[in-house]
């Protein structure tokens with residue numbers, strides 16, 4: 001199933017605002033870069049004056065003035081570079097943070113839609129892009145501005161200098177592009193293998209009791225080793241290609257120096273240029289070719305970064321929230337399921353065919369059926385977490401799949417089969433990380449009979465509740481139950497809520513379901529013992545496992 005979810009947009013300014021705040025800074029950086037290049041241009045100019053003017057006139061005063069000017073220009077250039085670096089770092093930080101939030105929201109949607117690999121890689125891609133933005137590449141790109149400046153100056157010195165330098169810069173750029181083409185695939189494959197291997201290993205090591213207890217570690221490592229070996233070999237290939245590229249670039253650099261000096265000497269012997277012009281031309285050539293050399297030298301940074309940017313923009317595009325659908329005013333209040341059809345992902349058979357039913361507020365229904373009949377899948381479709389094959393689900397007129405998540409989320413209470421507590425305190429988890437304080441969380445805990453159990457935790461409501469907090473299975477379930485009832489949701493969906501609860505907790509749960517129903521909520525709960533709910537439930541919805549279903553409501 002390819003559910004595209006309408007999670008709320010991250011708490012960031014809209015896309016335009018990002019561009020709006022970054023563009024002026026970028027413009028300042030470009031201006032600063034031009035100023036930096038101008039100071040660098042001054043160096044060969046001063047050298048030319050020393051050679052052609054001072055040596056001729058033998059004026060020490062002029063030499064002193066030129067030396068001071070040289071020093072001043074150097075200091076100015078350094079200061080401007082420093083300012084530019086600070087601005088670029090601040091801009092990278094800002095762009096990176098916004099990107100992270102956008103990517104994170106898209107990643108969650110893509111992950112919920114089933115593409116966990118793309119989702120996990122997206123987080124690595126954000127890190128790669130941050131490295132690119134925070135590294136030397138942005139400054140190197142801005143330094144490309146020096147090329148036309150230097151080429152123009154070389155043209156003025158002599159068109160032959162221009163031609164030699166232009167050819168050298170072009171050759172270096174071509175080497176860079178070819179190297180990138182060759183190495184990009186190798187590197188991407190190595191990174192993919194590395195990521196997949198690491199994810200699989202971390203996933204298995206998460207089941208540490210099983211892995212250690214049953215002696216599965218050698219088998220786990222044996223599965224991981226070849227993947228890791230492939231990844232290391234791929235990275236090795238990419239490193240070798242990078243070294244070959246560096247060698248080639250060095251060669252191109254030497255050839256360029258020889259060509260420029262050769263051209264200069266020939267022009268000098270032919271009396272077409274002065275000695276100062278020749279010295280100026282040799283340093284100017286560096287100014288024109290160094291940015292290209294730097295960029296090509298850092299090809300791996302920008303190649304990885306650009307590949308990460310491409311993948312991320314794909315994830316952001318796929319994870320874009322669908323256009324929100326407003327509530328249908330003519331729909332009845334409560335839960336309305338219309339012609340719902342569910343299919344097993346990737347399989348031909350239907351889990352459920354054409355389910356239509358309406359449950360007004362104040363109804364509790366048990367969902368029963370054999371293992372694998374589709375009970376959990378039905379709950380997820382009802383909650384708008386998975387896109388059905390056909391049909392739709394409305395809660396008080398809101399389409400649960402297409403409504404903005406910020407609207408529909410607070411109307412829902414959900415206890416998944418595993419408690420799924422998030423990092424944070426018991427209080428924060430019950431209160432859904434909201435701002436309504438302790439009162440709401442305590443009320444919800446009291447409602448499901450979890451208050452005393454939470455009181456027995458070392459730090460009570462302030463106790464950590466995340467996956468590594470050490471809560472017992474039953475304690476975690478009680479906290480998750482309180483979360484499901486918090487804020488008086490309009491629809492409460494409980495997937496096998498009794499599992500792992502002791503007798504008093506089960507009694508508390510029954511009372512909570514009855515109270516929520518009497519308070520006007522629709523309660524759906526999956527149970528393998530529907531008769532145990534006879535007193536509380538208003539009906540039983542049975543999934544047969546062959547796509548058919550039946551609903552029996554009490555008279």
Ligand SMILES: Nc1ncnc2c1ncn2[C@@H]1O[C@H](COP(=O)(O)OP(=O)(O)OP(=O)(O)O)[C@@H](O)[C@H]1O
Nearest residue numbers: 344345346351369370371372373374375376377378
């Ligand atoms: N993400 C998935 N990918 C592939 N198949 C899936 C996926 N989710 C569910 N299924 C399949 O859909 C069917 C219904 O699963 P579901 O978990 O909804 O059943 P259930 O009635 O809740 O089962 P149980 O009582 O064992 O919890 C099963 O055959 C299951 O293998």
